[in-house]
Amino acid sequence: MLSQLDKEIIRALQEGLPLVSRPFLALAEKLGIGEEELLAKVRDFVDRGVIRRFGAAVRHQDLGYVSNAMVVWQVPEERMEEVGRLMASFDEVSHCYQRPARLPDWPYNLFTVVHGQTPQDCREIAARLSRASGVANYRLLFSIAELKKSSMKYFVEK
Amino acid sequence: MTLDSLDKQLLNIIQSHLPIEPEPYKKLAETLGTTEEDILARLKRLIEKGVIRRLGAIFDSRRVGYSGTLCAMKVPAERIEEVAAVINSLPGVTHNYLRDHPYNMWFTLLVESQAKLENTLEEIKRRTGIADMLHLPALRIFKIRVNFDLGEDENA
Numbered sequence: 001m002l003s004q005l006d007k008e009i010i011r012a013l014q015e016g017l018p019l020v021s022r023p024f025l026a027l028a029e030k031l032g033i034g035e036e037e038l039l040a041k042v043r044d045f046v047d048r049g050v051i052r053r054f055g056a057a058v059r060h061q062d063l064g065y066v067s068n069a070m071v072v073w074q075v076p077e078e079r080m081e082e083v084g085r086l087m088a089s090f091d092e093v094s095h096c097y098q099r100p101a102r103l104p105d106w107p108y109n110l111f112t113v114v115h116g117q118t119p120q121d122c123r124e125i126a127a128r129l130s131r132a133s134g135v136a137n138y139r140l141l142f143s144i145a146e147l148k149k150s151s152m153k154y155f156v157e158k
Numbered sequence: 159m160t161l162d163s164l165d166k167q168l169l170n171i172i173q174s175h176l177p178i179e180p181e182p183y184k185k186l187a188e189t190l191g192t193t194e195e196d197i198l199a200r201l202k203r204l205i206e207k208g209v210i211r212r213l214g215a216i217f218d219s220r221r222v223g224y225s226g227t228l229c230a231m232k233v234p235a236e237r238i239e240e241v242a243a244v245i246n247s248l249p250g251v252t253h254n255y256l257r258d259h260p261y262n263m264w265f266t267l268l269v270e271s272q273a274k275l276e277n278t279l280e281e282i283k284r285r286t287g288i289a290d291m292l293h294l295p296a297l298r299i300f301k302i303r304v305n306f307d308l309g310e311d312e313n314a
Binding site: 002013014016017019020021022023024025039043045046049050051053054055056058070084085087088093097098100106111143144145146147148149152153154156 | 169172173174175176178179180181182183184194198201202205208209210211212213214215216217218219221222223224228230242245246249250251252253254255256257258259261262263264265268292293294295296297298299300301302303
């Protein structure tokens with residue numbers, strides 16, 4: 001469970017680490033706690049996995065990964081574990097999630113995101129994943145337009 | 159923007175971690191053989207140019223206590239703008255993409271409880287009049303690669 005202070009710390013941290021010499025001190029002063037207390041809290045959040053990563057979120061398009069596709073797969077339930085792990089092991093796969101199929105309209109129950117230099121690259125990666133896993137029923141969904149993309153803000157309503 | 163070699167080294171390091179200590183930028187400067195002022199100036203520029211989307215904590219939404227899901231809707235071509243406006247106005251919608259499939263509008267939703275999640279989905283159906291929606295919550299996460307900026311802090 002998160003305490004009220006935990007929530008206030010999360011709210012402050014999600015505004016970004018200030019660009020000053022002692023950024024934790026600057027945040028701690030706003031929160032009315034000590035710098036060391038805040039550092040200990042942040043380390044504790046990292047240890048508990050509340051903070052997945054303490055670093056920078058980088059817009060990958062700017063670093064040369066220009067194409068990506070969501071690839072959805074119809075995997076027999078009894079093979080889910082094995083296939084999920086196999087697909088997750090590929091470098092080109094950034095995300096690999098099991099989700100429920102919704103029959104009859106939606107038979108796909110494993111979702112991956114693949115990254116390449118071009119859409120054709122993405123198709124070839126998907127074909128390789130299909131050969132490696134033996135899962136033949138899959139589909140690539142390319143994004144046509146980004147309608148919204150924003151960072152999640154937690155605990156905005158006090 | 160063009161990135162020089164030091165920008166790239168800096169991005170490489172801070173994608174995986176920023177030092178959690180009193181003077182993190184000074185520590186980065188020492189690692190990269192430059193000054194703290196130079197690191198701060200570079201970070202400021204990378205943030206302004208949008209190369210860095212967020213500096214600091216990337217949260218695990220579940221461990222923060224939030225419930226999330228991925229949804230797909232069948233939206234008629236002539237209604238895309240209007241329906242997107244309704245969906246995007248909800249603060250828990252972090253990503254919304256148009257994709258090449260009959261289920262063409264794909265969005266992630268993150269809210270503070272399971273009850274709120276279900277209410278929000280009902281609200282979307284009511285306000286758009288579109289009931290054909292796939293609700294696809296993650297059952298199991300096999301991988302989230304942290305250095306890809308693709309919804310990593312919103313594991314819906």
